[in-house]
Amino acid sequence: MTREQEILEGLAAQDNLRSLKTLRAEGPSVYHSDGHGGEKGYCNLSSNDYLGLTDPALQRRFLLSADAERFLLGNPSSRLMTGNSPAYERLEETLARLQGAETALVLGSGFAVNSGVLPAVTQKGDLILADKLVHASLIDGLRLCDGVRWQRYRHNDMEQLAALLARAQSEGYGRIVVVTESLFSMDGDFAPLEELARLQQRYGFRLYLDEAHAFGVYGPPGREGAGLLAAYNAARPALPLKAEYHAVTFGKALASVGAALICSRETKELLINRMRPLIFSTALPDISLEWTRFLIGLFPEFGPRRERLRELIGIVNDILRPGNAYRSQIIPVRAGSNENALRMVAALRDEGFWTTAIRHPTVPQGEARLRISLCANHTPDQIEQFATLCRQLG
Numbered sequence: 204m205t206r207e208q209e210i211l212e213g214l215a216a217q218d219n220l221r222s223l224k225t226l227r228a229e230g231p232s233v234y235h236s237d238g239h240g241g242e243k244g245y246c247n248l249s250s251n252d253y254l255g256l257t258d259p260a261l262q263r264r265f266l267l268s269a270d271a272e273r274f275l276l277g278n279p280s281s282r283l284m285t286g287n288s289p290a291y292e293r294l295e296e297t298l299a300r301l302q303g304a305e306t307a308l309v310l311g312s313g314f315a316v317n318s319g320v321l322p323a324v325t326q327k328g329d330l331i332l333a334d335k336l337v338h339a340s341l342i343d344g345l346r347l348c349d350g351v352r353w354q355r356y357r358h359n360d361m362e363q364l365a366a367l368l369a370r371a372q373s374e375g376y377g378r379i380v381v382v383t384e385s386l387f388s389m390d391g392d393f394a395p396l397e398e399l400a401r402l403q404q405r406y407g408f409r410l411y412l413d414e415a416h417a418f419g420v421y422g423p424p425g426r427e428g429a430g431l432l433a434a435y436n437a438a439r440p441a442l443p444l445k446a447e448y449h450a451v452t453f454g455k456a457l458a459s460v461g462a463a464l465i466c467s468r469e470t471k472e473l474l475i476n477r478m479r480p481l482i483f484s485t486a487l488p489d490i491s492l493e494w495t496r497f498l499i500g501l502f503p504e505f506g507p508r509r510e511r512l513r514e515l516i517g518i519v520n521d522i523l524r525p526g527n528a529y530r531s532q533i534i535p536v537r538a539g540s541n542e543n544a545l546r547m548v549a550a551l552r553d554e555g556f557w558t559t560a561i562r563h564p565t566v567p568q569g570e571a572r573l574r575i576s577l578c579a580n581h582t583p584d585q586i587e588q589f590a591t592l593c594r595q596l597g
């Protein structure tokens with residue numbers, strides 16, 4: 204047996220073999236081959252298009268409004284060579300204005316931001332404390348931090364974080380960075396921003412906050428879509444939380460591609476000089492940068508979509524998790540074993556619902572789940588039917 208066969212057979216034995224399926228996802232639906240040369244449509248509960256912006260009507264509006272034929276569809280150079288087109292500057296200005304920040308640095312993906320920023324801004328003698336459930340891209344970023352000590356604290360456990368910060372005070376680290384997400388990608392729960400603000404006031408750490416799943420969806424009145432940090436700071440001006448490194452991505456609620464770090468000019472300059480995914484990777488095409496900027500410009504218009512999403516979140520939670528404190532557009536449906544998760548996925552698919560099983564080792568053994576994400580273009584009836592079915596299967 205080859206090494207490849209051995210590894211793949213091992214994964215199959217644990218019900219953990221992945222495969223790529225050819226799918227066409229658009230708004231609330233996803234289409235898959237029906238096995239007879241045609242397509243079958245499913246209600247898509249597996250996309251991060253939370254606001255339903257993969258919308259042909261919006262695309263047409265963009266293409267007409269932006270004189271988009273002029274935009275190059277590729278950008279065969281890195282930003283430091285000849286790829287830094289004016290569209291980058293326009294988008295970075297838009298982001299900085301939205302966040303009330305000095306500036307922003309746009310990159311090709313959230314993975315590039317998360318794996319590239321921490322190694323560039325930390326050095327030997329620093330300490331990083333990261334929530335146990337932060338995204339794989341952040342874990343890779345931690346692994347790339349040369350000579351930096353890092354430790355993970357139990358998910359959202361502010362008591363443990365406080366104890367680690369107190370201990371670190373006496374250990375004389377250069378700089379301490381706390382890393383978390385505002386809305387967690389797998390569990391759909393929120394970081395306790397107020398507690399973090401309190402700890403930041405006391406211990407003065409730098410915060411790295413990943414808002415991949417909150418950007419576009421949440422925000423304070425008048426700055427809808429800016430994210431949960433903006434919402435928190437607008438609600439609690441007396442106890443502000445500062446994120447020195449504030450990551451947002453465009454491939455989820457924005458239905459675009461790319462990501463940005465909202466930061467100071469000084470941090471940006473350092474990153475331009477030290478961040479490997481920026482220095483050694485191809486720039487984004489203007490068409491993507493401008494599409495992202497176009498959608499951010501429409502944030503105030505998306506109120507009805509956010510309202511509908513809130514309604515759907517309420518329906519699912521009332522049926523599947525009454526009394527649950529966290530209510531977001533990401534809902535983990537517990538399945539237990541990998542095998543049971545796959546069984547639930549198949550049963551839901553038979554009923555026209557497309558979900559994906561998240562299995563061990565992505566999540567701990569016995570905690571396999573379906574990660575449900577809602578889209579503003581789902582109908583309340585669809586979602587009620589889905590949640591009821593889940594409860595029956597559950």
Ligand code: PMP
Pocket residue numbers: 311312313314315317338340384388413415416452453454461462
């Ligand atoms: N951060 C989080 C929390 C994510 O869930 C993801 C994507 N799954 C990323 C970062 C990576 O973003 P991108 O897909 O733009 O690389």
